[in-house]
Amino acid sequence: xxxxxxxxxxxxxxxxxSRANELNDLLTLAPPPRHAELEPLRQxxxxxxxxxxxxxxxxxxxxxxxxxxxRRRSFQxxxxxxxxxxxxxxxxxxxxxxxxxxAQIVLIDGxxxxxxxxxxxxxxxxxxxxxxxxAPAEIFSDLNSxxxxxxxxxxLTGHLAEPVEVFFVSSRQQQSVVSPRLSIxxxxxxxxxxxxxxxxxxxxxxFTNSVTELSLGTSAHLRHVRIQHQSPTAIHIGCTTxxxxxxxxxxxxxxxxxxxxxRHNWQVQIYGSGSQxxxxxxxxxxxxxxxxxxxxxxxxxPHSRSEQIHKCIVGDRAHGIFNGRVVxxxxxxxxxxxxxxxxxxxxxxxxVDTKPQLEIVADNVKCSHGATVSxxxxxxxxxxxxxxxxxxxxKTLIVKAFALEQLTGIEPQILRQELEGVLLAKLH
Amino acid sequence: xxxxxxxxxxxxxELTASVEDTPILKGLNLTIRAGEIHAIMGxxxxxxSTFSKILAGHPDYTVTGGEVLYKxxxxxxxxxxxxxxxxxxxxxxxxLEIPGVSxxxxxxxxxxxxxxxxxLDELDAFDFDDLVRQKIELVKLDEGFLNRGVNEGFSGGxxxxxxxxxxxxxxxTLAILDETDSGLDIDALRIVANGVNQLSRxxxxxxxxxxxxxxxxxxxxxxxxxxxxxxIILTGTKELALExxxxxxxxxxxxxxxxx
Numbered sequence: 001x002x003x004x005x006x007x008x009x010x011x012x013x014x015x016x017x018s019r020a021n022e023l024n025d026l027l028t029l030a031p032p033p034r035h036a037e038l039e040p041l042r043q044x045x046x047x048x049x050x051x052x053x054x055x056x057x058x059x060x061x062x063x064x065x066x067x068x069x070x071r072r073r074s075f076q077x078x079x080x081x082x083x084x085x086x087x088x089x090x091x092x093x094x095x096x097x098x099x100x101x102x103a104q105i106v107l108i109d110g111x112x113x114x115x116x117x118x119x120x121x122x123x124x125x126x127x128x129x130x131x132x133x134x135a136p137a138e139i140f141s142d143l144n145s146x147x148x149x150x151x152x153x154x155x156l157t158g159h160l161a162e163p164v165e166v167f168f169v170s171s172r173q174q175q176s177v178v179s180p181r182l183s184i185x186x187x188x189x190x191x192x193x194x195x196x197x198x199x200x201x202x203x204x205x206x207f208t209n210s211v212t213e214l215s216l217g218t219s220a221h222l223r224h225v226r227i228q229h230q231s232p233t234a235i236h237i238g239c240t241t242x243x244x245x246x247x248x249x250x251x252x253x254x255x256x257x258x259x260x261x262x263r264h265n266w267q268v269q270i271y272g273s274g275s276q277x278x279x280x281x282x283x284x285x286x287x288x289x290x291x292x293x294x295x296x297x298x299x300x301x302p303h304s305r306s307e308q309i310h311k312c313i314v315g316d317r318a319h320g321i322f323n324g325r326v327v328x329x330x331x332x333x334x335x336x337x338x339x340x341x342x343x344x345x346x347x348x349x350x351x352v353d354t355k356p357q358l359e360i361v362a363d364n365v366k367c368s369h370g371a372t373v374s375x376x377x378x379x380x381x382x383x384x385x386x387x388x389x390x391x392x393x394x395k396t397l398i399v400k401a402f403a404l405e406q407l408t409g410i411e412p413q414i415l416r417q418e419l420e421g422v423l424l425a426k427l428h
Numbered sequence: 429x430x431x432x433x434x435x436x437x438x439x440x441x442e443l444t445a446s447v448e449d450t451p452i453l454k455g456l457n458l459t460i461r462a463g464e465i466h467a468i469m470g471x472x473x474x475x476x477s478t479f480s481k482i483l484a485g486h487p488d489y490t491v492t493g494g495e496v497l498y499k500x501x502x503x504x505x506x507x508x509x510x511x512x513x514x515x516x517x518x519x520x521x522x523x524l525e526i527p528g529v530s531x532x533x534x535x536x537x538x539x540x541x542x543x544x545x546x547x548l549d550e551l552d553a554f555d556f557d558d559l560v561r562q563k564i565e566l567v568k569l570d571e572g573f574l575n576r577g578v579n580e581g582f583s584g585g586x587x588x589x590x591x592x593x594x595x596x597x598x599x600x601t602l603a604i605l606d607e608t609d610s611g612l613d614i615d616a617l618r619i620v621a622n623g624v625n626q627l628s629r630x631x632x633x634x635x636x637x638x639x640x641x642x643x644x645x646x647x648x649x650x651x652x653x654x655x656x657x658x659x660i661i662l663t664g665t666k667e668l669a670l671e672x673x674x675x676x677x678x679x680x681x682x683x684x685x686x687x688x
């Protein structure tokens with residue numbers, strides 16, 4: 001169901017050549033790779049991007065997402081990475097963590113920062129950056145590959161009792177493109193929690209174009225918490241791509257709070273039967289933020305399940321977008337896929353576009369979807385007020401409940417409590 | 429219990445009100461004193477539920493004339509939350525579901541809003557827990573209902589019992605029960621009625637809005653009023669309810685026409 005439609009942008013009418021230039025201009029800003037092993041990946045992506053253009057609202061996948069903020073920025077070549085002052089500032093920002101982790105990885109402007117990282121636990125192994133790439137051949141993922149400066153590759157084995165925590169920090173106030181890349185392999189039978197934070201130093205004006213690749217071996221379990229909390233001036237396009245082998249479990253929580261323009265491309269490829277996929281998204285857009293989640297679950301094997309709940313809270317003049325694609329070809333018999341999109345609009349000028357996209361060929365499957373868009377209802381507010389809560393308290397209670405419900409399942413508990421605080425701050 | 433010298437809690441004089449420019453109440457008069465139980469009966473569309481919502485302050489209704497005094501003060505000047513904190517309670521005909529807000533938290537916030545208004549310290553989670561577990565026995569709800577979302581997935585009867593639990597916690601001075609008997613089976617009706625009876629005291633009063641006499645077998649009113657066309661057209665004792673049950677509402681209308 002499409003709630004509102006507005007697919008106009010003058011950018012679509014630019015001549016194709018001029019739009020090709022936009023992409024080429026970005027590519028000329030690619031920093032040199034830190035490792036020679038990255039060159040084949042960069043080159044392959046450059047080849048794919050040849051003759052491509054930045055998307056416009058005429059591209060189905062970008063129909064509702066106004067990339068004006070990205071187009072209007074005049075990007076410059078990045079300055080030297082990992083300046084000691086910046087490293088110190090990031091160290092200060094991260095401070096003491098409130099829960100124990102088996103590894104802490106810090107990337108600043110896409111570069112692995114050894115000084116602030118710690119990888120020394122059993123079961124956490126740093127690999128050379130030549131791991132096979134599994135990111136989709138999609139324009140911004142390819143742009144990430146083509147502009148890659150560094151890549152962090154990890155293999156996680158066994159049952160890790162504490163999470164792996166990764167910080168992607170965008171540090172600069174100048175307008176440049178950063179392309180962080182994290183690739184993780186969870187070995188067969190492995191069990192672990194990965195927490196990704198996307199953060200900014202004050203006044204961040206960069207375009208963060210990130211890719212995270214997660215590969216789950218047979219019977220592996222991964223709980224993945226992704227928090228995008230960049231500056232309101234930052235632009236964020238992030239791709240999370242997940243490959244699941246037989247009997248694996250992936251539980252993803254994506255929370256989007258920051259950026260003037262943000263997009264999360266969240267793609268799951270199920271390659272083995274008996275797999276389970278849980279996707280829980282929460283986007284809170286205020287002011288004039290544009291916040292987009294495009295998810296896609298591909299069932300390439302029979303007898304797997306997915307469950308997805310995506311929530312948007314959209315206030316002021318913000319724009320929330322959700323597109324949930326589920327692909328069930330003939331081979332994926334006995335698939336059980338559920339999807340629900342729920343939006344709470346907090347103002348008359350807030351807008352949401354939400355759309356399920358089910359592509360089902362197999363005939364013996366259960367696939368359901370639903371979408372609701374609502375405002376804190378007058379009757380709900382009256383009910384709470386008739387019990388002594390004032391109007392603001394009543395509204396806040398309803399909105400908080402809507403948001404906090406989505407944190408269920410996030411572990412460790414300290415992280416969930418931290419996130420509750422962050423959400424409540426954003427809602428006020 | 430009728431004591432002519434007891435304090436007047438609610439005084440409604442010539443109240444007129446409309447919703448979206450349609451007049452619903454057309455000159456309603458009613459006086460309720462401390463210790464009394466009143467029942468308003470009447471056919472569908474007579475304005476019973478509108479009256480209860482106006483007393484609680486629902487924003488969809490516009491008062492166009494008359495006055496409502498609550499403990500001698502102008503009730504209509506107060507927003508709904510102030511009325512609640514001052515002791516006005518409406519048990520909803522259709523209590524709302526609010527998923528994600530735990531019932532226990534909701535009850536505590538409501539309880540503490542009133543405490544704060546009275547200048548008392550808020551009860552912390554532990555003390556409140558003790559209190560609510562004691563009150564919940566009154567309505568025979570399982571404690572599991574405390575940890576669910578407010579009314580989320582509750583049956584009709586469970587929602588009504590949850591309303592009475594709120595009433596038990598908030599200890600209102602004026603409790604208005606809007607069709608609390610609707611949708612209840614006989615066991616649930618007994619539990620709800622028993623809860624209400626235990627909450628009735630010499631210093632508070634209860635206004636029952638009901639369509640059927642059935643509820644009045646369990647909660648015995650001091651006065652029964654018949655409402656019709658936005659006004660109270662006849663007042664009697666509990667025997668009037670039985671007569672209405674036996675004869676319907678038409679004869680009241682005819683008598684009213686006969687004695688203008």
